[in-house]
Amino acid sequence: MELFDALMLARLQFAFTVSFHIIFPTFSIGLASYLAVLEVLWLYTAQPVFMAVFNYWKKIFAISFGMGVVSGIVMSYQFGTNWSVFSDKTGPIVGPLMGYEVLSAFFLEAGFLGVMLFGMDRVGKGLHCFATLMVAAGTLLSAFWILAANSWMQTPAGHATNSVGQFVPVDWWAIIFNPSFPFRLVHMVLATYLTTAFVVGGVGAWHLLREPNNAGARLMFSMAMWMAALVAPLQLLAGDLHGLNTLAHQPAKIAAMEGHWETRAGQPLILFGWPNMATETTRYALEVPKVGSLILTHDWNGTVRGLKSWPPAERPNASILFWSFRIMVGIGLLMLLLGLWSLWLRYRQRLTASPALLRFAVLMAPAGFIAVVAGWITTEVGRQPYTVYGLLQTAQSHSPIDAAAVAISLLAFLVVYCTVFGAGTFYILRLMRRAPQLDEPDIDKGMPQRAAGITPAPVLSRAAAAQRE
């Protein structure tokens, strides 16, 4: 394979666009649920701080969601432009799953987003809260369907092959609830919640370092630290179960993640090292004897396959997987540490009083995104050399296209994504730099469907009603 043939370029393009894309849905899924919780709490308790924090994050959600939409449309067409053979062969299975995603999730989010962003003064509290809940439900349904499709590619089930070489559905239940789907779904949804919690917590902490009594920042930080303390350990458990599932269905991926080359009983746990695909060794390995087998088989002397038991052409790239996996796990452990530390300080009633904890939380704000991207690199690179694991090779999935066409479009996506999403990130950071206010405006000055100003919501709806008459 040449370095820059059409296949390699198409893979680069997919890796680049999907890595950028996954950032936004990760944040949108978590943030939509957070917004729903805030609004329900506000309706229930009538405490203005919940609405203030809701309005603060709503503006950030709008920007992130918009970037998720436009980068997502690119994905839905890229299957056809760059991966037409894959589309033809798997369309009968992957297509309907994505069709359900569009019908049950994308429309739901988009249909109620307008009301959630701009409609408070037009529909009233109850319906507005319903709209927020629908947006949150839409983001979760979207995760359900797209992860079903991805998991089917990882652990295909419930299908047959027809005379023209297409995968055809036999049992939809088996296709959707394929062996890796429940694990991947739980792991990913928890990841979106953790990622969002750390962003919210980081922003809260940043403002608490400057205004220790800011009510909005205290609420954000406290809620985020509950999430960290409760969900980080759950995520560790979910990740472990997901790993065991991968060992059962994609053992080569696990061997690459662990840097194991030889098949043997009592595999060591390699903490650090550099797996070298050419020499078939993991150099500079720092090992703990037998713990690898203990983790993977729950037995000190369990036998674990090494990469050498697969022909070289069927081995996923261990240099990448070994490290992407460790980055993800390392961040997960740091999250757990922060969560436990916050629990201890909360117990001592000093949650927001420790500058060290607040600084740690600020540093950890972007950690979830790094972990999510590293995790996806692990699972996707680990699926190689296949698009549909064991059945359809990546090298036989791409379109019969010119390298030049892929190269030019890749370059265009690089430039556009970096400028457009760079600008979006800049605007989001700028919004985050503002401390939350108790009279946080519903929508900014100059925003659409205004009549907002800095009037609190009840007054606002009366004013808007008067304006309509």
Add this chain to the structure above:
Amino acid sequence: MFDLAFIWAAVIAFAVLAYVLFDGFDLGIGILFPFCAAGDERDEAMNSVAPVWDGNETWLVLGGGGLMAAFPLAYAVVLPALYAPITAMLLGLIFRGVAFEFRFRSSTHRRLWDWAFAAGSTLAALAQGVALGALVQGIPVSGRAYAGGWWDWLTWFSLLTGFALVIGYALLGATWLVWKTSGGLQQKAYGFAWLTGLATLALIGVVSLIMPFLDPVFRQRWFSWPNIIYAAPVPILVGLAALWLLAGLAKRRERSPFFAAAALFILSYLGLGISFYPYIVPPSLTIWEAAAPAASLKFLIVGAAVLIPLILSYTAWSYWIFRGKVRASTGYH
């Protein structure tokens, strides 16, 4: 004939039409953006679509996703054939989509995002029109793959349809502004609607005259006996819709011009359908040749039958919530 493949062709045709009508008017507003005065007029124009644009664009995802699910072979052939216009469309949609939020986030960058909104909308519309023209001209297939060259999509005809779609979307946008705005912008929008309306009618005429000469199948479809009986109402209705549009504009009606413009789009689309059927990739693949296995079509049609009516009802609700004229901005002056 009325089997699952046919029903799916109808569903996807509906999704694409819904996309063209819904996103057509908000892309049209982007196309007209440079001709609205910076400040109030632009804010007003953008506010008229801000709560609904996202839902509008979702129909495009349904068109693409539905095509992959129901006609995977067509999806696998058409997208590589239209590689450049599709990529251009996606890039255009990125710029215009983010502009909705970005332009309100920075007063210093606002001009820049206004420009991105206008250029992105125009590029997306042009690329869609070019893609349509290239599809009409035909896509060669060999085996299960596209068999043409990488520049086949670029012809004078596809450029003409690209230009026509930009003008047509601008007409939808202008008539939408007539409906949703008031005062100075509405007056301006009447002017836009006159210009783009007349141009759209001329372009519909030119494209309709050229099409029968592109492919003998099209000619036979329209002019052979007894087809001509079934096809004749379409051009007659186009004439009536044109009169409805022009009369609405002349009488300064606020709503009817938008619906007349939409009628023109629906009828032109119907005309295309008459030319295409039963091909999904003319002249290479019929809907039955490209259809996914029945098990795929059945599984998704259940969801579509339940969810599409639901989607249409909450979409209608959302439009109803944001009914009435858009207010001029009051915030930041």
